[in-house]
Amino acid sequence: MQLEVSRRGFMRLGGAALATSTMSALGFGAGEALAASVRPFKLSRATETRSTCPYCSVSCGTLVYSLGDASKNARAEIMHIEGDPDHPVNRGTLCPRGAAILDFVRSAQRLKHPMHRAPGAKEFKRVSWDFALDRVAKLMKEDRDKNFVAKNNDGVTVNRWPTAAAFTTSTQSNEAGLVTYKVLRGTGIVGIENQARI
Amino acid sequence: MERRNGGTVGRYTTGARINHWITAGSLVLMALSGLALFHPSLFFLTHLFGGGQSTRIIHPWIGVVLFFGFAGLFIRFWAYNLWNRDDTQWMKQSGDVINAREEKLPEIGRYNAGQKLVFWAMTLLIAVLFLSGIVLWDTYFHAYFTIGQKRLAAVVHAFAAVITILVWIVHVYAAIWVKGTVRAMTRGSVTGGWAWRHHRKWLREVVQKR
């Protein structure tokens, strides 16, 4: 709190300030002394975004702080997450998982690129999105065309694809959920499971 | 060449002098760095050592030098510092000592009782400082002692240090007050007159041995 003042004072008072600092160098007085000891508040101008905690279904409201002001040349980087005080359920609180979402976003095990492991290979290889998605579509189509069951033994139209299944996430948005539903069910997959059961 | 001064008498070997000055230097540095951390008004002394952190780092290492330096002095001189009847008598006449009425004092050997007291006080104090210093030397020993032991060590260390400084003042003042003393540690020899006046018995012994 005094640092700013003493800096300006130094400029203005010149010699007097010099004398003071000599005094303090000799151990008299508290010149350098009352320098700010409080860490500056790091969120002053960070961008605040309202989000939801990704973990349990209390669905606590969160405030996500990111670097920059969303201007074109500043890449938003999430720097801190805390509870949304307005949210009626959590009222700003968070549990040890919610309070550490930052380490989820920045996890050392974060998957950042599409990866491909060929049959029998010893490791993953980085691939492009185009390669990965084309490959997925191709594998799906090959198997579906081969194993699609249009009618069961009783001659009933069943139109199902029995040799594929999907485990789906309960941490996707409802919007992603509907799209996931449409895409998977549209192929005739019956084996759709999600975390609700387990 | 020089005025008649009773000739010179060798008092300290080169090795002893080097040993002494290493010890003396480290003691002075110990006092300066220790005082810097002892009282806020002397904290400025840390600047002599490159700041607070480096003072904190250097102080115990100088202490190690001091300890071994003094250990050397101890080995050299302990035998000369054994107490005898003359010392008791000397102590009884401390008034004559202060008033420089040496003629009234018994003849003194290599060291007088005051010097012996300084010697033994330093021996004890430096041992105490060293041991309590180890307890406080968290960088290496923080895990070996309890906080209670460290608190006790801190008090003991501080007390011992203050007494050490007082003893040191006596030691230095005596050297300044008693003219001709300093050269014993700078040149290794004293004048015969000095020896006659202050350590007559020693002078006689030295002469006899020749």
Place this chain on the structure above:
Amino acid sequence: MASLAPTFGRGAMTNHWNDIKNADVILVMGGNPAEAHPCGFKWVTEAKAHNKAKLIVVDPRFTRSAAVSDLYAPLRPGTDIAFLLGVMRHILTNDKIHTEYVKAFTNATFIVREGFKFENGLFTGYDETKRDYARGEWEYEIGEDGFAKVDPTLANPRCVLNLLKAHVERYTPETVEKICGTPKDKFLKICEHVASTGNGERSMTSLYALGWTQHSHGAQNIRCMAMLQLLLGNMGVPGGGVNALRGHANVQGITDLGLLTTALPGYLALPSQAEATYADHMKTRRFKPLRPGQTSFWQNYEKFFVSFQKAMFGQAATKENDWAYDYLPKWDTPYDVLKIVDTMYEGKLNGCIAQGLNVLMASAHKGKALQGLAKLKWLVVIDPLETETARFWENHGEFNEIDSAKVQTEVIQLPACTVAEEEGTFTNSGRNIQWHWKAANGAGESRSDLEIMAGIHTRLRALYAKEGGAFPDPIVNLSWNYARPEAPSADEVLRELNGYVLEDVKDPQDPNKVLMRAGTLVPGFGALRADGTTTSGCWIYTGCYTEAGNMTMRRSTDDPTGLGVYQNWGFVWPANRRILYNRASADASGKPWSTRKKYIAWNGSRWTGPDVPDYGPTVKPEASVGPFIMNPEGVSRLFTRGLMRDGPFPEHYEPFESPVANSLHEKVASNPVARVFKEDWKEFGKADKFPYVATTYRLTEHFHYWTKTHLINAILQPELFAELPEALAKEKGIGPGDWVRISSARGAIKCKAVVTKRLPTLTIHGKPTHVVGIPIHYGFVGTARKGHATNTLTPFVGDANVNTPEYKAFLVNVEKTTAPAGAPSV
């Protein structure tokens, strides 16, 4: 969920998080909200602090919930039904039920057919070869008027209430103590607290989670509580309800959207192969009222079904092709997690998409899952993190024994972004649909789930359009009217979920009058139609995005009554009703049961209160329309007819691995209709080799298998451990921090020992029985210490109704051991 719908009509948390603060008694059983839902648990502490509420915790372990309880009692894992039927017996024999409520709002007075019986542990109609019941006799007597017969005097011994009394008579406090190991005095004290809410003045809330569901009789655990709450009159009132505390952030939403093997969004059914035609399907969905004048809301099924088909297939769904009925696959058998893993294991599955579900870690019997995955031709993993499932083919020594070179599975990992890096809505446990905004782009090249699924679809669609192939119609005709087909926006999809009008809807009386314009968003599910003029992705979500705007973005913190309703925060399905069945907060005449618990009441002309009435807003009390509007009975069900596979009343069955015989009926030890695959019968352990009861659970510091990759959480709880009762540790010479080997009939793990007073040595059938607890959370990928998968141990048997694996009760052995050979972590 699978027991709430048969009881009340809807399968969801009946009340909501904030409402917990209105409770007078909070019974935590089958869950551990302090650890799994700490911020929701806040409202328990609020109820204690401001409502003088008593918190009761019944759990095999002295949990962190128990740490702040007023009363704690232990019980053996898997014996909750015996405990709860004992409580029911207590309140029935001591006449502590809320009689007026029970008579008016439950099927207590309904008369059950003579053919229904319960003998020697089995209900009428059991077929041992099929391991299933013929449930035809589990029905009401139907009168000549076509309605169910009732006896309002309750004199008829065939009345539901009288049958129930007879059914629970066996569950004396002594029997409960013998089976559960719960000391009688503690049990009775809990009964008294529970009974104190059997009136309109006080209410009890039940908080449960996977501690009840993960059993071979999981759905019936919950049924017990649903029945108990009905007997006490605690349904539909503030501070009451049966509250399923759901696990994942959007597990409620994803369940609502029917991402389950035999479901369609909005709790509609995916047709089975028994329903060859659209007409067949609709035949079973008419839900004619079983009592005069009842709402039986599912009568509207067809409107929702057709609107969904329009959302799914757009213009390709026409009246002529029965709304593209044949585009939907018809199921042969439900493919739940165990069935899918078993199919893999049998080598009958070629491809698998694992979107965010780490099945190698999460499935019961990890060994079987691992072998299954290795038989796949391809595996697509969509996840923001590295997972064991994606790396199942990597050898990690004893943590994951496999010969990589022999695994011929092609694996593709697609990086998803985290919640903070996308926008959209989540539906919380209390059914509140809430919007979240995007804070930053996904790390690296990661994309939202929405974009990833769209990317797969657009490419697949292009391939089919170009090359043709097996029945391309549902793929090439999938409704896909998004501005950017490869990256639909959440806003567009939420509008689609809500639904909109496809063609002008005209007033039947006056064809010149347009009721709803084409292109406008539908205001609520009442506006949905069966003629193809409306579309809605999920009918129960209608109202969430109307012409007035995106309701899920609402953020009003107003709560005028102080009851924690927050009517204008987000949007709660159905129709923004915060407490379900809230009409039951008033008596038959519409008067509140008490001023303390006043919520929705009749003011002479309409139903009013702080919430949206779960009821016709102007239906007069005299009309005697029941408050459980989804049920054809109009009331809730103490007797569930044939709606649950394992019985209309719950019954105590031992877990499939149990240290003791079933003392009630030795021949029928465990759930007679729980599904077990042929191979797995061999893999159940017996008490001679595996003498200790084990249970698995989550820790508050971690979330499933994600947070072990998060540094802070790894710091807070770094390493896999097992909790052992002091007596067992002493017997085995195990000290805190020692390595132990825990084995079941299916495999073994090594972990650290936490020796604790918090795990009990119970007296079961007179014998001391140790209970061992093993948290999940660790694996061979992550920042935390590498650990064995706890599910190496768990049995491969599912609940009779929903096939949830029995993670919570099985048998193990414990030995002291040395550290496992470590391997570098990924």
Place this chain on the structure above:
Amino acid sequence: MATLQSLDIKRRSATTEPPPHVRGNAIEVAKLIDVSKCIGCKACQAACLEWNDLREEVGYNTGVYDNPADLSPATWTLMRFTEFDNKGNLEWLIRKDGCMHCEDPGCLKACPAPGAIVQYQNGIVDFVSENCIGCGYCVKGCPFNIPRISQADNKAYKCTLCSDRVAVGQAPACAKACPTQAIYFGSKDDMIAHAEERIVDLKERGYANAGLYDPKGVGGTHVMYVLHHADQPELYAGLPNEPRISRLVELWKGGTKPLALAGIGLAAVVGFFHYIVKGPNEVTEEDDERADQINR
């Protein structure tokens, strides 16, 4: 931002001049930790690590729930779990350990480095790293065994009560995060009033000895506990009963210092005046002559 008017300094370590204290009317803040409401979820620990950018190495399970095993330069707060068999009823006592922000801080008293430890008008005791010399005297001064010296940079660390948040009118990260309001933050007066209500509730629930832990021996603290067994604070992982700054520390850092300096100064002065009065003790010509007689 570096200077924050909201946090005037009340006391400053190793400083002879009093800091400006005309503006002495700041609200004293306090954190109330209600152990009876604590579920030991460690949200406070997570929030503390997250806000303060602290991450230590991943440890091991040592057979208990306490993780990390102890406070450290990167662990400023820690849940300590104790299983207590209260006459057949098990209690799991969970205490959040960390700096108590004493009104009379032993660390500050012991600190030799000017301004390395400060106490603000609002009661927060804060370590100022750039002034810290890493001597560890604060560790010895603290009655609660809280500060820890980093092996990496030889600076002392402990809870700051999120002085950076409090300075701009926010609650500490741990208090904000706590899911069950087991941590409550506000003015010290309000916290004491709230604690009294909690104690009434606990007494009604059968905890006859429920009480507030605000030890007078250190002048009261700005982190207080509500305990169900306030008569036995030691039950809670060794929370000291009637803590105070060690007498040894008081001896070491109290009157000793000026007295010692005065003593040293006096010795020098006495020597000086002795010299002035008595003059030097010089060798006389006679001494030289007598010496010559034998020394040749």
